[in-house]
Amino acid sequence: MRKIVLGTRGSRLALIQTKLLEDALQEKFPDIQIETKTITTKGDVNTAPIPLDTIGKSWFTGEIEQELAAGGIDIAVHSLKDVSSDAREDSVILPVLKREDPRDVLVSKENLRFADLPPGAILGTDSSRRKAQILARRPDLRVESIRGNIDTRLRKLREENYDAIVIAAAGLIRLSLPDVITEYFEIETFVPAPGQGVLAAQARAADTEIISFLSALQDPVTVAEVKAERAFVETVGGGCKSPAGACARTKGDSLELFGMFADEDGSDVRFESEVGTVVDAGELGERLARKLLR
Numbered sequence: 001m002r003k004i005v006l007g008t009r010g011s012r013l014a015l016i017q018t019k020l021l022e023d024a025l026q027e028k029f030p031d032i033q034i035e036t037k038t039i040t041t042k043g044d045v046n047t048a049p050i051p052l053d054t055i056g057k058s059w060f061t062g063e064i065e066q067e068l069a070a071g072g073i074d075i076a077v078h079s080l081k082d083v084s085s086d087a088r089e090d091s092v093i094l095p096v097l098k099r100e101d102p103r104d105v106l107v108s109k110e111n112l113r114f115a116d117l118p119p120g121a122i123l124g125t126d127s128s129r130r131k132a133q134i135l136a137r138r139p140d141l142r143v144e145s146i147r148g149n150i151d152t153r154l155r156k157l158r159e160e161n162y163d164a165i166v167i168a169a170a171g172l173i174r175l176s177l178p179d180v181i182t183e184y185f186e187i188e189t190f191v192p193a194p195g196q197g198v199l200a201a202q203a204r205a206a207d208t209e210i211i212s213f214l215s216a217l218q219d220p221v222t223v224a225e226v227k228a229e230r231a232f233v234e235t236v237g238g239g240c241k242s243p244a245g246a247c248a249r250t251k252g253d254s255l256e257l258f259g260m261f262a263d264e265d266g267s268d269v270r271f272e273s274e275v276g277t278v279v280d281a282g283e284l285g286e287r288l289a290r291k292l293l294r
């Protein structure tokens with residue numbers, strides 16, 4: 001019996017997401033034995049109010065990737081939006097399972113929709129992408145940093161001086177908390193992060209058996225959407241600090257990609273969309289990026 005060790009952060013959401021992957025693996029390959037190992041990352045320890053966009057995604061993945069490289073785990077489980085497009089050369093990252101709702105949502109203390117928030121209302125987010133889009137639509141609002149996992153952010157909304165927070169729908173749905181959502185932002189007008197709502201499984205590049213297991217769990221629609229979105233961000237400069245977002249929507253063989261890009265200070269927010277085919281998903285992402293950069 002092959003034993004597989006999954007590595008993940010210890011937050012409630014991370015453990016739920018890892019259980020989704022574990023159940024899918026167990027159903028597809030009933031003869032394997034699966035264990036889960038929780039790993040503390042730098043981002044879990046350092047909760048100072050530092051905007052996450054300025055510190056790099058490795059704060060929440062670095063220690064897990066190191067454990068994978070050292071052989072302590074066989075699969076690292078991440079939220080794909082938290083994984084840099086520059087993967088370690090000794091590993092591969094695969095989007096797995098069907099995507100959850102990719103949209104961003106508003107959770108409001110007084111159950112007010114975005115348009116109804118009073119001038120000067122305080123919105124919590126640590127994403128420069130979200131901040132740029134919020135202020136592009138409502139420059140009269142205040143956007144303040146908020147750190148912590150979803151449970152922590154909801155508690156801060158209740159107890160601290162925030163009027164609302166902007167957060168990913170997928171996490172709330174997976175935590176069985178959709179009832180707290182005040183409003184869903186549609187991807188055409190409030191573009192999510194690339195890969196939002198998608199689970200990522202990272203394996204050692206040399207471990208072909210594990211990669212074959214994970215490949216069997218891939219959803220073709222999700223794979224195509226992710227390919228377009230990540231190609232977009234890589235083309236606009238995935239390592240830069242300029243706010244950027246991309247989200248694809250599939251209809252049959254057609255793929256529509258929505259993108260946003262802003263100057264580093266969050267000004268001059270630009271939105272564009274482009275239609276292509278599932279087969280040419282990567283080229284579609286590059287084409288939309290060049291269109292926005294022009």
